[in-house]
Amino acid sequence: MNDDDEARRNEIRTMVVEEVKKAIEASIPRLAQEVEGQVLEVANTMVTSKVEELKEMISELQVKKSKRRCTYKEFMACNPLPYKGDVDPIACQRWISSTEAVFTRSRCEVEDQVMFATGLLQFRAKDWWDAYSKELGDDKVQSLTWQEFKESFLKYYSPQSAIDKIQEDFLRLRQKDETIDEITNKFLERVKFCEEIAGTERQRIVRYHAMLKAEYREFVNPSKCATLNELIDWARDREIEIKRQVERGEKRVAEKPTNASPSKKARHQDQSKKGKASGEIPTCKTYGKHHSGECLSGKKGCYKCGREGHPFYRCPENSKACYNCNEPWHIKAECPKLQQGAKRDGKKDEPPKARGRMFQLTSDEAKASPDVVSGTKKEEGASHSKAQSSQDRGKSLA
Incomplete structure (x- = not known):
């Protein structure tokens, strides 16, 4: 082998090394991607397995917890x-x-x-x-x-008897001195037992509105409320406004009645006024007051029989009579027989005077009543004769 062949071999070897180097350098990114993909796949597999294991552990704990009984503590x-x-x-x-x-x-x-x-x-x-x-x-x-x-x-x-009592109280429930929240609580406590009379929302709205005071009913319109809560909110707003008016002095605080049980006379007067207001007694076309029968306003004579010559309290048709002699036209205190007996006996056995009863009437009631006569000359003469007879009895005693 000569030197030329050796040089050619070295040159070829060098070329092969360079080509292999270039090939390796060119394949490095692809190899790195393949390695990275394999590593990620292995990692995902491991993580997935661990997550599944954790899920199984959590589900087991939940099952154990659900199976545990609640203790009394x-x-x-x-x-x-x-x-x-x-x-x-x-x-x-x-x-x-x-x-x-x-x-x-x-x-x-x-x-x-x-x-x-x-x-x-x-x-x-x-x-x-x-x-x-x-x-x-x-x-x-x-x-x-x-x-x-x-x-x-x-x-x-x-029991049913207690429920019936609650229903009766519900029908009579009215706001007195309670606040809106207090009367609302009473209403809601009882309405649950009154499905037959307040089962729908509209029935509850109407019942609640009728239960409120007049100063609330005049302000709140139940027809504009779709729910009971809306009506309650309106009533609360009105209550706040009333308190502000009282604080500003625009409205006086309603005073509580001092007498819890009114007298029989007061109840009779209230019932009489209620009867008049309800239209039981017709209104007079002459002067606009209430009375029954023919209007005798402006006419002369007795208000009972219509004839002249005597006032009402001396009317022959009057059923009142003397308690001593049962004769009409006078009372026991003016009885002639008692006066004659007193003069004959020298006033030693003078009978006690009858106690009088006083009836109080307002000016409007006096004008409206056909049984009241005031300001006539005959009444003044009768009063004068009574005073004169009293003076004569005093002189005879002296």
Whole structure:
């Protein structure tokens, strides 16, 4: 082998090395991508497997937690209300609603509801449950459902007679001195037991509006309210405005009546005014007041019979008479027989004077009544004769 061949081989070797180098350099990015893809695939597989393992662990924990029973301590930690045994439908419904809410919050098991709820009974309610459970027996108590317990409980502590009383109170419910919130609470407590008379939203709106004071009813229009809550909001706004008017001095505070039980006379006057206002007595076309029969305004003579010659209180048709001699035209104090007997006996056995009764009338009632006569000359003459006879009796005694 000569030197030329050796040089050619070296040159070829150098060329091959350079080509291989170039090929390797050219394939490095592709190789890196392939390696990176394989590494990412392996990593994704490992992460996916780990995530699945974590999901399985979480599901197992949830299953274990759901299978765990609620304890009585956890039930009592929700602060359920006790029940002391009042025969009151409103209190019964409140207790049942509160206890069922605690069942939901504490995740109480269905078979434990009666046992946990009866632990809340106190005093008379505890006595009732002890007697009722003995009547049922241990086996029936263990299988007693909450619905069965609730039916027996309501039958005893929420009888129909108590519900009827609530319905009567609801029909008579009227706002007096209560605030809007106070009267609203009373309304909502009772309306739950009055489905027959206030079962729809419109019926509740009408009932609530009729229950309010006049100063609220005049301001609030129930026909413009779609819901009861909207009507209550209107009434609250009116209450705030009334308080502001009182503070500014634009409205006087309504005074409470001092006499809780009005007298018989006052009740009679109220009933008389109520009868007149209701239109039982017609209105006079002459002067616009109320009276029955023919109007005698402007006419002379007696208001009872219409004839002249005597006033009303000396009318022959008047049923009043003297208590001593039963004769008309005078009263016992003016009886001639008593006066003659007193003169004959020297006034020693003078009979006691009859006690008079006073009736109070307003000016409008006096004008409206046909039985009242004022300002006539005959009455003045009668009064003068009475005064003169009293003076004569005084002189005879002297």
